[in-house]
Amino acid sequence: MADRQIRFEDGAAYERMMGVWTRIAGHVFLDWLAPRSGLRWLDVGCGNGAFTALLIERAEPVEIHGIDPSEAQLAFARGRPATRLAQFHRGDAMALPFADGRFDAAVMALVIFFVPDPAHGVAEMARVVRPGGTVSAYAWDVIGGGLPVEPIHAEMRAMGVTPLRPPSAEASQTKILRALWTSSGLQDVETMEFAVNRTFTNFEDFWETSLLSASLDSLIGAMAPADAEWLKNRVRQRQPVDAEGRILCLARANAIKGRMPG
Numbered sequence: 023m024a025d026r027q028i029r030f031e032d033g034a035a036y037e038r039m040m041g042v043w044t045r046i047a048g049h050v051f052l053d054w055l056a057p058r059s060g061l062r063w064l065d066v067g068c069g070n071g072a073f074t075a076l077l078i079e080r081a082e083p084v085e086i087h088g089i090d091p092s093e094a095q096l097a098f099a100r101g102r103p104a105t106r107l108a109q110f111h112r113g114d115a116m117a118l119p120f121a122d123g124r125f126d127a128a129v130m131a132l133v134i135f136f137v138p139d140p141a142h143g144v145a146e147m148a149r150v151v152r153p154g155g156t157v158s159a160y161a162w163d164v165i166g167g168g169l170p171v172e173p174i175h176a177e178m179r180a181m182g183v184t185p186l187r188p189p190s191a192e193a194s195q196t197k198i199l200r201a202l203w204t205s206s207g208l209q210d211v212e213t214m215e216f217a218v219n220r221t222f223t224n225f226e227d228f229w230e231t232s233l234l235s236a237s238l239d240s241l242i243g244a245m246a247p248a249d250a251e252w253l254k255n256r257v258r259q260r261q262p263v264d265a266e267g268r269i270l271c272l273a274r275a276n277a278i279k280g281r282m283p284g
Contacts, residue, residue: 045072066133068095071095071099122150125155128147128148128157129158134202145206153282173257203280213276217272224263
C-alpha cells in the first residue's frame with residue numbers, strides 16, 4: 023500500500039469510533055490531573071473537540087483554544103454546543119501559533135504518538151505555557167497492546183498482516199513520555215498508567231465501529247473477501263460476550279503531567 027499514513031477527516035465517524043473512548047479515558051485522566059477552574063487552556067490535536075468539550079465541562083476554563091491540522095475535524099468541533107466557549111484553529115503541534123507563556127495549561131489527548139517529532143511538540147507546549155503552568159498528556163499504550171482495536175490487530179498479525187501504527191508509537195511508553203517531559207525542562211513530572219473499558223451492544227456494533235478507523239478499513243478492505251471474513255470470525259471468537267450478547271472492550275493508556283519552572 024503506497025499511502026500508509028493514518029488520517030482523520032470525518033468528525034462524525036471519529037466521534038463514534040474514538041470520541042466515546044476519548045471521554046471515557048479523559049474522565050480518568052482529569053480525575054488524576056485535578057485541574058482548578060478559571061485557567062486558560064490549549065488543547066493540542068483537539069480533533070473533533072471531544073476532549074475540548076470534556077475540559078470545558080470538568081475544568082471550567084476561563085478561555086480555551088484547540089488546534090488541529092484537519093479542517094473537517096475542526097468543523098465538527100465548532101458545531102458542538104458544548105464547545106461554544108472554545109476557539110479552534112487549524113495548525114501544527116510542532117509550530118503552535120501562540121506567544122510564549124500564553125496559557126496556564128496545555129494538553130494532548132491521544133495525540134502525542136501522531137506528532138512526527140514528539141520532542142518538538144512537547145517543547146512547543148512548554149513554550150506557550152506560563153511559568154508555574156502545567157503540560158500534560160495521555161496516550162494509548164500502543165507498544166504494550168493498549169489500543170481499543172488491539173483484538174483486531176492481534177488477529178491481523180496472526181494472519182501475517184501488519185497493522186498500521188501511529189508514526190511515533192514509541193512516545194506512548196511511560197519511560198519515553200517521562201524523558202520527553204524532563205528534556206523540555208518540565209518539573210515535578212508524574213506519570214500514571216490506567217485501564218478503561220467500553221461496552222458495545224453486540225459484536226457487529228464493535229466491528230462496525232472499529233472499521234470507522236481509516237487505517238483498519240483500508241487494510242481490511244484490501245483483503246480478499248474470504249480473508250476478511252476469516253479475520254472477522256477470528257475476532258468474533260476472541261471477544262467474550264455477556265448473557266445479552268454485549269461485548270466489553272478494554273484499552274490501556276499512559277498519562278503524564280509536569281510543571282513549568284517558576
